[in-house]
Amino acid sequence: MLEAVITQLKETGNATAEELERILTDDSCDTFLFDAAAEVKRRIYGDTVFVRGIIEFSNYCRCACAYCGIARGNTDLPRYRMQPEELIAEGVEAAKVYRTVILQSGEDTFYTAQMLGQIVSEIKSRQDCAITLSIGARSEEEYRVLRAAGADRFLIKHETADAALYEALHGEPPDNRLRCQRDLRELGYELGSGFMIGLPGQTAQIIAQDLLLLQEMRVDMAGIGPFIPHDGTPLAGCAHGDARMTCKAVALARLLLPRCHLPSTTALNVKGGMADALRCGANVIMQKATPFAYRKLYDIYPGRDAQDLPLREQYERLREQLGMMGMEIE
Ligand code: SAH
Numbered sequence: 001m002l003e004a005v006i007t008q009l010k011e012t013g014n015a016t017a018e019e020l021e022r023i024l025t026d027d028s029c030d031t032f033l034f035d036a037a038a039e040v041k042r043r044i045y046g047d048t049v050f051v052r053g054i055i056e057f058s059n060y061c062r063c064a065c066a067y068c069g070i071a072r073g074n075t076d077l078p079r080y081r082m083q084p085e086e087l088i089a090e091g092v093e094a095a096k097v098y099r100t101v102i103l104q105s106g107e108d109t110f111y112t113a114q115m116l117g118q119i120v121s122e123i124k125s126r127q128d129c130a131i132t133l134s135i136g137a138r139s140e141e142e143y144r145v146l147r148a149a150g151a152d153r154f155l156i157k158h159e160t161a162d163a164a165l166y167e168a169l170h171g172e173p174p175d176n177r178l179r180c181q182r183d184l185r186e187l188g189y190e191l192g193s194g195f196m197i198g199l200p201g202q203t204a205q206i207i208a209q210d211l212l213l214l215q216e217m218r219v220d221m222a223g224i225g226p227f228i229p230h231d232g233t234p235l236a237g238c239a240h241g242d243a244r245m246t247c248k249a250v251a252l253a254r255l256l257l258p259r260c261h262l263p264s265t266t267a268l269n270v271k272g273g274m275a276d277a278l279r280c281g282a283n284v285i286m287q288k289a290t291p292f293a294y295r296k297l298y299d300i301y302p303g304r305d306a307q308d309l310p311l312r313e314q315y316e317r318l319r320e321q322l323g324m325m326g327m328e329i330e
Contacts, residue, residue, distance in 0.1 A: 002029045009255045010036045020208035024248055037251035037281030040258050045283045047327045050261065051318060052132070053098030053289035053311065055090055056298035057082040061106025063136070065159075066169045067199065069230035069299045070106050076232055080294050081110055088122045094289035095129035097311045099330070102155065102286065104134035111135070113142035117149030124150045132192065137176055140183040147187045154184045155192035157223060161209040165201050181217055194223030194265075197249055198241025207249055215256045221284070222257070224249045225265030228301035243273045247280045254281030270303040275325060285322075287314055 002022065006029060009015040015023075023033060058081035059070045070077065082090070087103070094101045101123070105111070120131050132153035133146060143154070158177060160166050166174040185191050195210040196202075214222050226241025246268055253262055263284035264277030274285065290298060292308045309317065319329055 002026055003032050006033050006036055006255075009252075010040060013256060013258060015252075015256065017205070017208045017212060020211055020252060021204045023252065024204040024207055024245070027244075030244070030248065033248060033251050034280040037254040038279055040254055041281050041283055044258055048283070048330050049278065049322055049327050050100075050284045050330045051098060051315065052100045052102050052263075052284065052286045053094040054102040054104055054134075054266075054286050055082075055087070055094055056104050056288075056290040056294065057087050057090075058105035058108040058110070059294075059298050060108040060110065061136075062109060063107050064171055066234045067196070067227060067230070067301075069232055069301055071233060073234075074230075074232040077299060078297055080297050081105075081108060082291075082294070084115060084119050086291075087119055088126075090289070090291060091119070091123035091131075092126045094311060095123060095127035097315050098129070098287070098289065100130040100132060100153075101289065102132040102134055104155070105136075107136035113138065113145040117145050117151075120146065120151050121149045132190075134192075137180050140187075143180070143183055143187055143189070147189060151189065153190040153192060153221070155194075155221065155223065156180055156184070157192075157194035157196075158210070158213055158217075159195055160199055160202065160206060161195065161213040162202070162206045165199065165206065168201065169199065181219075185217070190220040191217065192221035192223065192261075193217060193219040194221075194225070196225055196227040196241060196267075197246045198227040198239065200227075200235060200238045207245075211249065211252050211256055214253060214260070219257070219260060221261040221263070222253050223263050223265045224253060225267035228267055228270065228303065230299070230301050232299075241267075243268060243276070247273065247276050250277055250282050251280040267301060270301075278322075278325065278327065285318065287311075287318065 130152040134155035229238045262282045264274045264282040
């Protein structure tokens with residue numbers, strides 16, 4: 001029965017919320033689901049994996065997201081921000097290794113849109129690359145300035161599609177975050193969204209809504225990762241998001257949005273899930289390109305301290321690792 005539902009989803013790219021919820025809660029067909037997602041991914045992307053380099057350039061944040069370790073309430077955390085010249089230099093180095101560089105930060109108002117725009121255009125003028133911004137909510141006008149300066153893509157996850165849960169975690173309704181996504185779309189950015197698995201209070205019904213929201217927003221990219229509790233937040237001590245449930249959500253996203261770029265999120269990699277995610281529909285890997293001195297301070301969630309290797313070496317190691325899995329980098 002469930003196999004028939006999955007097959008239909010694979011063939012049509014559509015499912016109802018109830019069907020998605022059933023697939024999420026019934027584990028009897030997981031292998032069938034993962035195989036279906038892997039097949040759809042292979043049909044579209046073959047054995048090619050897209051690799052991105054991410055520079056986390058500031059951990060200052062004006063927000064108070066209950067799950068996030070760099071939220072303003074974590075007063076124990078030393079704060080850093082890279083100056084424009086440093087960020088440009090690091091961005092150029094990262095762009096020499098990665099074709100796409102993601103610039104991510106807390107919501108740090110130190111950087112005006114003009115400053116960030118200059119940083120983007122300077123990096124792109126020195127080294128051919130695509131630039132993704134992940135800097136949180138801004139006005140439509142600011143997004144326009146950044147787009148004009150050459151920013152290609154923007155990553156801003158909806159985090160959870162349940163309005164009440166969103167408000168409980170953020171102290172404000174999701175409306176502005178969704179407004180941002182719509183503005184970015186209109187301005188011609190490639191849009192990245194996503195959500196967390198295992199947030200306290202989240203149900204399978206909500207995950208089904210999360211998946212349908214990705215489809216409704218026609219996102220080009222979706223980062224789906226497990227929630228990892230951080231000691232310096234109000235959610236310290238809560239249960240961890242489940243890696244298998246995360247893989248199921250990634251697989252369903254692949255079936256609902258066949259062409260969507262789906263990273264094996266860094267949060268899932270923390271749980272050792274990179275290979276699993278690639279086997280169930282993910283096609284993108286993000287690697288840290290943040291200067292070593294700042295990596296520990298970009299403490300969104302614990303356990304992110306992978307080995308600090310020079311970028312080129314880190315990239316080559318990944319190439320080898322993927323090669324052993326029969327995959328190659330774009
Ligand atoms: N400030 C930017 C970048 C956010 S950090 C923005 O607001 O968009 C990138 C992502 O990390 C978030 O979108 C969130 O989904 C994820 N994240 C934050 N805290 C987390 C936690 N404790 N566990 C797992 N993922 C987390």
